[in-house]
Amino acid sequence: MRVVAETANGAVAEAMRQIEPHVVAAYPITPQTEVVEEFAGYVSDGRVRTRFVPVESEHSAMSICVGASAAGARVITATSSQGLAYMWEMLYIASGNRLPIVMALVNRALSAPINIHCDHSDSMGARDSGWIQIYCRDAQEVYDTFIQALPIAEHEDVRLPVMVCYDGFIVSHSLARIEMMTDERVRDFIGSYKAIYPLLDRDHPVIYGPLVLYDYYMEFKRQQAEAMNRALEVVFEIGKRFGKISGRSYGLVSSYRMEDADIALAALSSTARTAEVIADELRDQGIRAGVISPRLFRPFPAKALLQALGGIKVLGVLDRADSIGAGMAPLAADIGAALQSAGSNIRLYNRVYGLGGRDLTLSDLKSFFLSLERAGQGKEMPAHFGYLGVRED
């Protein structure tokens, strides 16, 4: 084990060096750039034998990933924002063909207006694309999760692409203390990759991407949905197995001081860490506050989430992406559906925050937390949906 001071982007590039995939096809885009830049350095310095394809666009990047993965290669890419948007149609080709490609997705707002800072509108737009999505709270989680992403994607019960999402700049560019494993340990953990239907196996020729109409299309989508459901268990198992070699175990939902909580906030990625600060502060004032953070977002870990919520009365859900016109943002909509299906009485309040990198201040968070507390006591009826930290005048 090494302890290093590194950014999450640097940690991903280092993990990629340790993984040494067969093919990397990527195009640089802020705030993902360092991942590609540093890894391209490893390639040109001969430190990895990876075939690096410097493409002219993200659509081509994902197309090459699809082709290389179908050929039988272990494939990694990375992007952000418009880059992910440009990959859109190929995302579905990757998941529909059941190709276990791994992507670092450094979350950034979508244009227009153009903006390079963090929000989750890029990955949330791709939440129905059939990719597994895991959100990381800090740089250590990014490094650890990126390594876990390969055995998750390549698990024979799953065989689906995985997006490892982390907050642009906030996590991608902040220097953090990261514990890194030795190359041998990483390679032992991920194992060697064996493609199921490699196009380059000339003794067993196969055809990818045939026309499948109304008589069979739905069966293939059903099959894909089943693989996604199976990923719940696989992500859990691999998170535990990772704990055995690193001392850092991972589940499906991270929770903080939830054991006896009355109120809680739910948030993805780095915001969960910020919310923990306020939960501590409220606990000092006698308010039993907790924080939950779904690590896995696709497939949605409804059961683990309900367990983590325990006996709380009021839940505030923070979304870093709006679903314009829906009346509830993506994370809240999924949590709401899980609560409804389970017949839960937990009251849910949703706030959209932090779009385009807008800071979520501790005081904004605290006042939202306190309004949840008053709602729990029946002293206040907050709006079910709204925005935090926006000028309303």
Place this chain on the structure above:
Amino acid sequence: MKEQDEMCHIYEADCRQEYGGEKVGWRKLPMGAVITEPGSAQRYTTGNWRAERAVWLEDKCIQCFFCWVHCPDNAIIAVDGQVRGIDYFFCKGCGICDQVCPVDAIYMIPESDIEATERTEVAPGDSIRSLEPDGVDAARKEGGQ
């Protein structure tokens, strides 16, 4: 992974035969719609998509092979370097052969103008195959090269 033997390989014509005429459910289909048997399209009829049929006139044909080159479905039967007819198992009735033929040796007629009895005889495409099964296979082989 499911045992390969349990799985349907081309999920159309073959599946129906293997599973007693029933289409199979998602558990029996290969992962990601991958086709594990090369050349299985040879058994997939596209002739029943046809609204119009191309008819070939042997007397007018000058053996220029324009139709053979342009046909998108390898439906022009050629044996021993000679155009011998149209494979209605594959012919989708697109009419490209009619357009490119320099001597009007191919013309299109609506399927609805064909007597039901005659249609049963030639469609869904088995008539020429049954007339010259070996010749057609040889022609396909040649066409594929």
